[in-house]
Amino acid sequence: MRTSSAFVALAAAALVAAGCSSGEDSDHSSESSAATxxxxxxxxxxxxxxAPTVEELTESxxxxxxxxxxxxxxxxxxxxGQARLANLEQMTAALANYGEITFQVDEPTVEGETATALVAIATPRGTAAPxxxxxxxxxxDWKVSDASACQLLAMGQAPCV
Incomplete structure (x- = not known):
């Protein structure tokens, strides 16, 4: 239960932070805000x-x-990703008995080599705003950006440092 509550709290905090991100984590983050x-x-x-499909992004x-x-x-x-191996192992262990996590991904916009989409994350504790x-x-290949991966890792109790 403690892991579940912590995950939901981190999910909410990470998602709010994502909307206010300065883009310092990745050069690609600042580019995404310019996409309309x-x-x-x-x-x-x-x-x-x-351009990636909604299904491809959801699967990733x-x-x-x-x-x-x-x-x-x-x-x-x-x-x-190689720099995030330890974080990924930690998150995977923390989520082992957490329950299903699903994603509702909106149609992406693509600018150059960056795709941006609004994503709502649903967990056993509720759904976060997109x-x-x-x-x-x-x-x-379209890969989850470092900044977005770090958001997910933070929610899974394995934040990027």
């Missing part, structure tokens, strides 16, 4: 041609919190 849905791309870039977040997936597999889905999450295009 009213901008029309003037040229087609590789990122625009391979679910993978990060999956209790039955090893840290190395999770790290491969995250920007700077907050922006980002993904970055690395070697042709």
């Amino acid at each position: 849905t009213s901008e029309a791309p003037t040229t087609a870039s590789a990122a625009d041609a391979t 977040l679910a993978l990060v919190v999956a209790p039955n997936v090893d840290a190395a597999t999770k790290a491969a889905d995250i920007e700077n 907050t922006p999450n980002t993904w970055v295009l690395i070697d042709g």
Whole structure:
């Protein structure tokens, strides 16, 4: 019960912080705030041609919190994932008996090699208000940005330092 309560408290705090993030954790965070849905791309870039789907983004977040997936597999889905291995192991252990965590991901906007989407996280304790999450295009694959991964890790009692 203590882990569940702590996770919900951290989830709320992390999600509020995500909305107020200064973007210091990742160069990609500052870019995401500039993305708007009213901008029309003037040229087609590789990122625009391979924009991630809502399903792909949802699956990438679910993978990060999956209790039955090893840290190395999770790290491969995250920007700077190798640097977060210990955090991923700690979070996976903390969430082992937590219950199902699901994500409601809105349609992403893509600007260059950064995709941004509002995400609501539902846990056994409730659903948090949607907050922006980002993904970055690395070697042709969309990966959870370091900043968004750190938000999830903080919620799972394994904050980035």
